[in-house]
Amino acid sequence: LGKVGEFGFIRKIQEKFGVSRFPVIQGIGDDAAILRQQSGQDLLASTDLLVEGIHFNLSCHRLKDIGYRAAVANLSDIAAMGGKPEALLIGIAIPPAFTLPDLKTFYDGLMEPCRQHDVMLMGGDTSASQSQLFLSITVFGSIKQGRSLRRSGAKISDLIYVTGSLGDSLAGLRLLQNPVHTGPSYDRKKKRRDRILTQRHLRPTPRVDVGQFLVQSQLAHAAIDLSDGFSGDLRHICQASRVGAEIWTQDIPISPECRSLAQDLHEPPLDLALQGGEDYELLFTAPANRRQKIEAISHSLKVPITCIGEIRSQRYGVRLKLEDGSSRKGKVTSYHHFHDTPITSID
Amino acid sequence: LGKVGEFGFIRKIQEKFGVSRFPVIQGIGDDAAILRQQSGQDLLASTDLLVEGIHFNLSCHRLKDIGYRAAVANLSDIAAMGGKPEALLIGIAIPPAFTLPDLKTFYDGLMEPCRQHDVMLMGGDTSASQSQLFLSITVFGSIKQGRSLRRSGAKISDLIYVTGSLGDSLAGLRLLQNPVHTGPSYDRKKKRRDRILTQRHLRPTPRVDVGQFLVQSQLAHAAIDLSDGFSGDLRHICQASRVGAEIWTQDIPISPECRSLAQDLHEPPLDLALQGGEDYELLFTAPANRRQKIEAISHSLKVPITCIGEIRSQRYGVRLKLEDGSSRKGKVTSYHHFHDTPITSID
Numbered sequence: 001l002g003k004v005g006e007f008g009f010i011r012k013i014q015e016k017f018g019v020s021r022f023p024v025i026q027g028i029g030d031d032a033a034i035l036r037q038q039s040g041q042d043l044l045a046s047t048d049l050l051v052e053g054i055h056f057n058l059s060c061h062r063l064k065d066i067g068y069r070a071a072v073a074n075l076s077d078i079a080a081m082g083g084k085p086e087a088l089l090i091g092i093a094i095p096p097a098f099t100l101p102d103l104k105t106f107y108d109g110l111m112e113p114c115r116q117h118d119v120m121l122m123g124g125d126t127s128a129s130q131s132q133l134f135l136s137i138t139v140f141g142s143i144k145q146g147r148s149l150r151r152s153g154a155k156i157s158d159l160i161y162v163t164g165s166l167g168d169s170l171a172g173l174r175l176l177q178n179p180v181h182t183g184p185s186y187d188r189k190k191k192r193r194d195r196i197l198t199q200r201h202l203r204p205t206p207r208v209d210v211g212q213f214l215v216q217s218q219l220a221h222a223a224i225d226l227s228d229g230f231s232g233d234l235r236h237i238c239q240a241s242r243v244g245a246e247i248w249t250q251d252i253p254i255s256p257e258c259r260s261l262a263q264d265l266h267e268p269p270l271d272l273a274l275q276g277g278e279d280y281e282l283l284f285t286a287p288a289n290r291r292q293k294i295e296a297i298s299h300s301l302k303v304p305i306t307c308i309g310e311i312r313s314q315r316y317g318v319r320l321k322l323e324d325g326s327s328r329k330g331k332v333t334s335y336h337h338f339h340d341t342p343i344t345s346i347d
Numbered sequence: 348l349g350k351v352g353e354f355g356f357i358r359k360i361q362e363k364f365g366v367s368r369f370p371v372i373q374g375i376g377d378d379a380a381i382l383r384q385q386s387g388q389d390l391l392a393s394t395d396l397l398v399e400g401i402h403f404n405l406s407c408h409r410l411k412d413i414g415y416r417a418a419v420a421n422l423s424d425i426a427a428m429g430g431k432p433e434a435l436l437i438g439i440a441i442p443p444a445f446t447l448p449d450l451k452t453f454y455d456g457l458m459e460p461c462r463q464h465d466v467m468l469m470g471g472d473t474s475a476s477q478s479q480l481f482l483s484i485t486v487f488g489s490i491k492q493g494r495s496l497r498r499s500g501a502k503i504s505d506l507i508y509v510t511g512s513l514g515d516s517l518a519g520l521r522l523l524q525n526p527v528h529t530g531p532s533y534d535r536k537k538k539r540r541d542r543i544l545t546q547r548h549l550r551p552t553p554r555v556d557v558g559q560f561l562v563q564s565q566l567a568h569a570a571i572d573l574s575d576g577f578s579g580d581l582r583h584i585c586q587a588s589r590v591g592a593e594i595w596t597q598d599i600p601i602s603p604e605c606r607s608l609a610q611d612l613h614e615p616p617l618d619l620a621l622q623g624g625e626d627y628e629l630l631f632t633a634p635a636n637r638r639q640k641i642e643a644i645s646h647s648l649k650v651p652i653t654c655i656g657e658i659r660s661q662r663y664g665v666r667l668k669l670e671d672g673s674s675r676k677g678k679v680t681s682y683h684h685f686h687d688t689p690i691t692s693i694d
Contacts, residue, residue: 026497033393034428034495039386046380047436047485049474054440081381089394091438091483093401127396129479136438136472136483138394148381150373 004100012100023142024087024122033122035087035140042148044141046077052095052132060176063102065202067109069278070137073227075117075206076280078141080225082149082215085208087122088114091136093129117208147215149223149284154241158221158285158311161294163207163303165255166230167262167269170276172201174265190264193257204280210305211282213297223284229277231330234318237283244316247309247330250323285311351447359447370489371434371469380436380469389495391488393424399442399479407523410449412549414456416625417484420574422464422553423627425488427572429496429562432555434469435461438483440476464555494562496570496631501588505568505632505658508641510554510650512602513577514609514616517623519548521612537611540604551627557652558629560644570631576624578677581665584630591663594656594677597670632658 004012026034037043048070050056056066071088078085090110094103111121119139175194207225214220222241224233230252238245254269262269286294291307298305309321318330351359373381384390395417397403403413418435425432437457441450458468466486522541554572561567569588571580577599585592601616609616633641638654645652656668665677 026495033391034490035390035392037384037386037388037390039384042381042383043390044381045392045436045485045487046470047438047472047483049438049440049472049481049483051440051474051476051481053477054475089392089485091394091396093396093398093481123392123394125394125396125483127398128401129398129481130400131478132476134396134398134440134476134481134483136394136396136481138392138436138485140392143381145383148373 024120026122033087033089035122037142040145041142042083042145044078044081044083044143044148045138046074047136047138048073048077050135050137052134058133061202063106064109066135067106068112068203070135071110071113071119072204072206072280073278074137074139075113075119075208076204076225076227078139079206079208079211080149080223080282081141081143082147082211082220082223083141083143084212085117085119085139085141087120087140088124089122089138089140090124091127091134091138092124093127093134095129095131095133098133113206117206143215147218149211149215149220151222151224151237151240153220153222154237154243154285154311155221155287156243156311156313157288159288159291159307160234160245160247160283160285160309160311161305161307162226162230162253162281162283163210163305164205164279164281165253165258165304166226166274166279166281167258167272167276168197168200168255169204169278169280170201170272171258171261172197172199173278175261176201190260193260196255196257197261201278204278206280207282207303209301210297210303213301214284214286217293217297219290219293219297220284220286223282226279226281226283227277230274230279230283231318232277233283234330237285238314238318241311242314244312244314245309245318245330246312246316246327247318247320249320251306251308253304253306253308371467373469380434384489387492388489389430389492391425391428391430391490391495392485393421394483394485395420395424397482397484399481405480408549410453411456413482414453415459415550417482418457418460418466419551419553419627420625421484421486422460422466422555423551423572423574425486426553426555426558427496427570427629428488428490429494429558429567429570430488430490431559432464432466432486432488434467434487435471436469436485436487437471438474438481438485439471440474440481442476442478442480445480460553464553490562494565496558496562496567498569498571498584498587500567500569501584501590501632501658502568502634503590503658503660504635506635506638506654507581507592507594507630507632507656507658508652508654509573509577509600509628509630510557510652511552511626511628512600512605512651513573513621513626513628514605514619514623515544515547515602516551516625516627517548517619518605518608519544519546520625522608523548537607540607543602543604544608548625551625553627554629554650556648557644557650560648561631561633564640564644566637566640566644567631567633570629573626573628573630574624577621577626577630578665579624580630581677584632585661585665588658589661591659591661592656592665592677593659593663593674594665594667596667598653598655600651600653600655
């Protein structure tokens with residue numbers, strides 16, 4: 001990297017990804033990027049940090065996958081507002097050992113989901129780092145004025161929905177962190193299961209289509225993406241909307257692969273689903289009378305959408321209703337920075 | 348920090364700085380910030396990384412000053428486009444030793460120049476870091492559609508201007524990096540000089556007013572802020588505009604304080620002015636017949652604006668015209684990442 005220098009590197013990135021096209025009037029190569037707004041549109045913007053040793057480890061994550069997941073984490077933030085992702089800015093602080101091919105691999109991974117959603121790289125900043133790899137991604141999106149799905153919009157008696165299935169990403173991470181299983185009991189079926197789960201961790205799907213559909217059809221009141229873990233993210237919705245929630249645990253969608261691995265790990269699958277972060281599924285709330293329309297969206301987009309509970313009063317708190325009909329206060333277990341282990345607190 | 352946790356910390360930041368007001372429809376506390384655009388406006392966006400050990404050292408920079416300079420670096424990018432800075436997103440990865448009061452000090456410094464320019468903090472991301480402090484700031488600005496001062500707009504026979512004086516910031520950094528002078532020759536006058544120079548390094552002024560005036564009066568063709576060093580930044584303008592430049596070295600504005608320190612350091616003051624980065628002055632080009640109007644702007648804003656050269660053809664290259672009438676190819680000495688020392692190359 002020393003050979004091409006910072007500006008040489010930026011030029012390479014610019015050559016590869018820097019084609020400006022509407023609404024990006026000016027991309028890489030000036031003091032700031034220019035994103036032209038049509039009248040009647042709101043701009044969405046979100047920033048995400050990814051720090052080596054905290055969000056990823058080069059021992060179990062390949063650079064291509066790190067790039068991919070970094071992009072998805074950001075696209076998912078725009079999806080959770082119901083917006084259309086438009087463009088990225090990327091800040092990258094690069095340790096001495098990195099080579100240009102390393103960076104190319106990272107950018108290839110980063111741009112893969114971006115291309116699928118027609119999102120362009122419009123600028124950034126590049127720096128050396130004395131130790132770890134640091135990434136900072138800012139994503140921009142657009143949405144019809146006033147239509148964003150905010151965390152604060154949930155209303156009492158709204159039903160609570162999630163897309164896809166929960167816990168797969170955490171299950172995949174467990175597999176990546178532990179040595180590959182071998183032996184006679186590790187058959188083709190388990191191999192396939194483990195490949196599916198690790199892919200769900202390494203190549204999550206941002207629910208951009210679902211978010212935009214919910215906004216276009218004006219069905220949902222509030223939404224968030226599941227990035228810190230179901231319990232913690234549900235709590236964000238409840239706090240912002242000043243409401244409580246009843247969660248029907250037997251309805252939480254858990255894939256057969258996740259159930260099977262949970263059994264091998266001697267863990268309740270529900271724990272993986274409730275604590276797991278980085279599924280990048282959407283959690284949203286909508287009035288009960290819109291249930292059929294939501295099922296129609298699920299059907300037409302071919303994305304599972306499952307009703308898993310109901311918004312209750314703030315006084316009710318967050319409660320899990322168990323299979324046997326009993327209910328208990330929802331534990332909030334989610335990933336917090338500045339703690340060595342996830343915090344578990346009782347509501 | 349472990350005591351309040353990540354979300355507790357974010358809540359503190361939100362309580363202090365998170366008041367949403369137009370054009371920020373949604374600030375901290377959702378998946379993305381919402382910046383409403385009026386019709387006919389372009390949005391400007393720029394991101395800057397600041398990495399401990401690369402951009403600052405906690406041994407010679409206080410956290411308050413690091414915050415201040417981080418904000419100015421970003422406001423200056425919007426100033427260099429001629430825009431009005433509106434809002435910031437901040438990503439911060441925090442090493443274990445940091446305390447809440449440390450962070451409060453940093454945010455106080457960050458928000459000081461923001462408040463002066465009515466710029467609000469509209470969101471961000473917070474993470475732990477195993478080693479260094481890592482900052483990523485994204486700034487948003489607005490400008491009348493199509494009016495941005497881009498690097499690519501310089502035309503042959505434009506005059507070249509700079510605001511303020513050059514080299515002060517590098518002079519101030521030298522003073523911070525070396526132990527304070529003492530002894531009988533270190534009198535009150537030198538103390539005052541050194542205070543001025545270190546303040547110019549620690550508390551630079553983003554030229555937001557000048558940028559906006561240049562756009563409103565449609566006087567300038569191209570602009571850039573001096574953040575990497577005069578020579579390198581001039582080169583950016585020349586490359587983007589496919590032109591050359593003749594620089595009249597005797598006209599480059601150098602403060603008496605910078606000249607005096609250069610003498611003490613046995614360095615030519617011109618070297619400090621041409622190599623020094625982080626002055627955050629504006630360099631811009633404008634047609635020769637607008638010189639009087641530019642002098643009027645300088646007068647009314649009380650900001651020195653000095654004509655220091657002329658845009659020439661690309662074939663001419665970048666040349667420094669010296670006091671004795673001779674000229675030499677301009678050395679490009681500016682700060683590059685991924686090199687141990689600044690690169691010096693001959694054009």
